[in-house]
Amino acid sequence: MSWHTGRLAGFDLETTGVDVETDRIVEACVVGCGGGIPVWPRTWIANPGVDIPTEAAAVHGITTERARADGRPAAEVVEDIVHALVDAVDAGLPVVIMNAPFDLTVLDREARRYGVTPLTDLVGDELRVIDPRLMDKAVDPYRRGRRTLTDLCAHYGLRLDAAHTSDADALAACRVATALAEKWPQLRGTALDQLHAVQQQWAQQQATSYVAYLARTPGREHEATAVRTDWPLIPYQRRGSV
Template structure:
């Protein structure tokens, strides 16, 4: 059975900002869907321990005050997130993560910040990620326009029940992944391990192409092509 017809686990975070090295997780969701089994959803609201900028709060709707009042201790929540994802991965379920290098890297840095063993160190080569952003760029490389989750949902006729909430985005990413697998037999015929390896190469190529484009105006432009996780930067905490 093709990977897109079995169980999929979506993972998404909403954060204090877009710097994976220094920003913090505010909300997170792990949702398991498909495989002729009822959905399972786990959500976290976290007190990040720092103020949430107004710009970030305007996106996901969580203010500093709400996070302090209702949010979980960050070290405890991060440990639970890693444990939950570990359980999913070791069960053989692919992780569907839109723009995986963001969510996996920020979780990795949070784990290191709180002394939690990072997910990749726990599961090793068992980690298999499906990234709709990478897949879409691969199958439709030269399509103009943005490729946010909202854009992909519109393109692939997928319902998005509230963009920029972790649970809605996680479920929508799974739906887009299913559409991609359903519409592109060459993706569907790959095993999850083969697909994971292929995406690492595709992501690197996509980044190199974008970097070359940027360097037409800025010779020093750099686009990180690491996938699905950015390497640790020494000295950054």
């Protein structure tokens, strides 16, 4: 049985911004889907303890005022998310995350910020991630156009309602992962452990290719130094470490 026919755990965050080291979680979802079992989502709204920039609120619809009124304390939410993902890993489920290094790194830094044991410290090498964005680019590298979740849903003929809400995006990521496996035999025919490992290789290859592109693009050469090859998580470095 291929991994895509079993149960999957989708994970998505909405945040105060795009800096994985400093931005905060505003909304989150861990959803179980597939395997012939009904969809079962767990969602959270957090009060991040900081103002939510207007630009971020325009994307996910959660303002500072709403987060303060409806959100739970961020530390509690972070702990709940980590425990939900630990449960998924303990159950042997792959965790489907669109652009995994963003969401997993934000969660890692939030856990450390609030004194919560980080996910990777709890599950070690047992975490298996499916990253639809990474896989799509690996199997169909020459297709033109953007590869956001909305774009991938459109390309694979999937419906996406309420984009940029964590529950809709987490479920859509799982559906894209399933569609990828159904279309591309090399994905559905690869065991989960091996697929996780090969995605690490693909991430490094794609980052290296992007660095080369930036290096030969006038005016963008300086951006190359910010490109990371880490997947599915950017390792934590203490201040002052190298």
